[in-house]
Amino acid sequence: MISSEIVANSELIYGAEVISDKRVAVIGYGNQGRAHALNLRESGISVIIGGRIGSISCAQALADGFQAQDHLQAVAEADLVIVSLPDEVHGAVCPTLFEAMNPTAVMGFLHGFSVHFGQFKPPKDRAIVLVAPKGPGTALRERFLQGMGIPSLLAVHHGGENPKQTEAIAIGWAHGIGSGRAGIIRTTFRDETETDLFGEQTVLCGGLTELIRSAYEILVEEGYPPLLAYTECCHEVKQIADLICDRGIAGMSSAISGTARFGAIDAGPRVIDSSVRARMKDVLRDIQSGEFAKRIIADAHQGSPRVIADRTAAANHPMEDAGRQLRAMLPWLKNVDGTKSP
Ligand SMILES: NC(=O)c1ccc[n+]([C@@H]2O[C@H](COP(=O)([O-])OP(=O)(O)OC[C@H]3O[C@@H](n4cnc5c(N)ncnc54)[C@H](OP(=O)(O)O)[C@@H]3O)[C@@H](O)[C@H]2O)c1
Incomplete structure (x- = not known):
């Protein structure tokens, strides 16, 4: 069943502040990772970058004033882990990230590909969400700087121990990148993935x-x-x-x-x-x-x-x-x- 629903204004009382006391780890600092990290930081959220130490993207994160750590160190203390790595590597990297995460932490994707097609199969009792901006990282950043935003799709694959809190964290993340100014649309991992690819x-x-x-x-x-x-x-x-x-x-x-x-x-x-x-x-x-x-x-x-x-x-x-x-x-x-x- 294909479904979508705009997150109602009444729920937007969960602004970015809902995650202002959370530690967010952005794993990967490429097209999307950099825009998410910069927008979240400017929304008052504490962000750490996880990357391959010595790589060009880690150097960029440091130059942008972030603390950059090895992937596994970065996720260890995080409440929300944002996976901004190319979809093709999720199958190899996500299981290791997952093992290093706090079991109550939320893992967030920017596209449902790896979960929907089974490259990564997280256990059902762990919190897994999706915030997929409908545009490239450059647009996400530019609109944010202009005081605007681009719409994002939001989905909860598994709610974890506290499904309401899990969704509130995803909504806070979507706000933090500026999508609350544009539109947050609830959907499923399947519909996001298949419509995006098509x-x-x-x-x-x-x-x-x-x-x-x-x-x-x-x-x-x-x-x-x-x-x-x-x-x-x-x-x-x-x-x-x-x-x-x-x-x-x-x-x-x-x-x-x-x-x-x-x-x-x-x-x-x-x-x-x-x-x-x-x-x-x-x-x-x-x-x-x-x-x-x-x-x-x-x-x-x-x-x-x-x-x-x-x-x-x-x-x-x-x-x-x-x-x-x-x-x-x-x-x-x-x-x-x-x-x-x-
Ligand atoms: N690009 C878009 O317009 C767009 C739009 C919406 C959603 N998305 C989704 O956003 C996610 C990220 O896409 P992206 O385009 O932002 O990715 P990207 O720019 O290609 O990601 C590059 C980052 O991933 C790291 N990386 C690459 N291979 C790795 C590996 N094997 N192990 C560890 N780190 C690795 C790179 O680190 P190094 O510097 O060490 O190589 C770099 O920090 C994907 O799920 C994608 O579908 C993308």
């Missing part, structure tokens, strides 16, 4: 990028200048995405030209036709059956050859040159570290 594969990260690359390649093959092809089919995505985000698809549609609107009606369903929808359903079945999970874990065990090959191919694609050329004209674009975008 959305990122068919739309956000897989479908959208293939659509952009295909459109760019067609225009260039037909003799149009790469800079025009890039500007139209890639760069402008953000303007349209912002309109959709702010106003919905119907609202975006009323903000574009009549020509664009008619073209969308005329061509959109020919591009995304029933054969595409059938393949999108295949992708969902592949996720639901656990076959996708098996492939990503197998790739990770072999040193991630598919991921590495794709990263190289993407970096070497000719459209990246057109992208650099365009971004050079936009001096306000910045990398995460504040340097000018290449």
